[in-house]
Amino acid sequence: MVDDRAAMDIAQLVAEHHQAVYRYAYWLAGSIPDAEDLTQQVFLVAQQKLEQLRAPEAARGWLFAILRNAFLKSRQRHGPLLAENSKLDIESIPEEVPGHEEIDRERLGQALAELSAEHRLVVTMFYYEDCSYRQIAERLELPIGTVMSRLARAKGHLRTRLFELQRRQDTRREQSAAK
């Protein structure tokens, strides 16, 4: 009976939150199979620790916390390429802001994949979870200065990768028009 009840509750949890968890996992993991794998891991842990969830309204945050831990654990020994060498600047802000349908998702995914796991997590918490820098610092137990630095570098890197091609094209167009 207890198992039936637990199965019912976990099924409800999956029904209500699997999409949100998957989307978060996708931007962290960087590919569909890895995101699906990570999502399944989250619910496996949730199933084991379901009694820890006291209030249904806290479910999403709880699942997200499990996701962040699972992601960081899986990436501990496999830090990707870019960590601290991104430029700290705001020069990559486009003059004309594109619509969301104009954003190249694949390019965005590649840009995220170039970041270290720590930078990727911070920037995904900012964009996907809508976390303030203070919330990020609290949840990851990091100094606020570290969070702000990672956020600025990671965001700058994403913009550079997303908009550099367009910027180069515009520059070339302006140069040829000037001639």
Place this chain on the structure above:
Amino acid sequence: MKDNTIGDSGPAQDPRIVEAIEACRPGSDDLSDPDLAFLATELAARAELDSAFERLQRVDGVLAEVFRNQPVPDGLEQRILARLEAARAERAEDDSADEVTPDEPAMPQPVAGGRRVSRRVLLSVAGATAVAASLLVAALLHWHAPTQYTGQDVLELAIDLFNTPSSDPWQTSSPPSAYPPSPKVVAVPDIRWRRVPSFLGCRAVAYDMSTPGGTQATLFVVKCPVAGLSTAPPLRPALMTGGRSTSAWQSGSLVYVLVVQGEARGYRRLLNVHRGPVA
């Protein structure tokens, strides 16, 4: 679109200002945060900085929308529920396996009402108790100090197992749901499997991945703590030795080890790895 340099030595290049600007979420009241009061002052004083800030807020709003609208694959909910069900079934299987199985020697039954117990029976009971106690101690030691194996340990053992003929025949029934084949190798219809009694002291299942062309291959699925494995198989084998190509990766609590007879080409044919994000 222009290159929006806001003065190479101006306030926009001040890391403190840049970080504060980047920390403000679109559509939020983050600027009213007392720790960001200095930024509000800077923005009020510098029109070009204020303009960059406004543009960044709009760009961040667009990116946030892209992050939140990522398509979700069809059937994901069902696949998650199936995996959870499999995990519950496996736990139930493990629980029942922990009970006495028919293969284990039966413990001597308690002797009825005051009958004398023979010396031989007493010795048997004492012997069995001693063995059980030492197993318990070993289990407790293992629990408190789990051995962390390396990827190299796993690869070498998998090759040894692959090279050693097993006395257990391949099974054609449904494989154990808690040790599923990895979705990162090609799917084999009606895949054959067998239990591996011990893989670095852990439970494991071997799947026969041999191809119709005659290339022998085995996928080991192990529940074992292993340090430093990636979450996907590499495109090139991590270890090639003795005419065997092998790699290991992990997913959750499961470690997968693929051993293929021959060189990298045969190994690659068995991978089903989609790399990079696909929208």
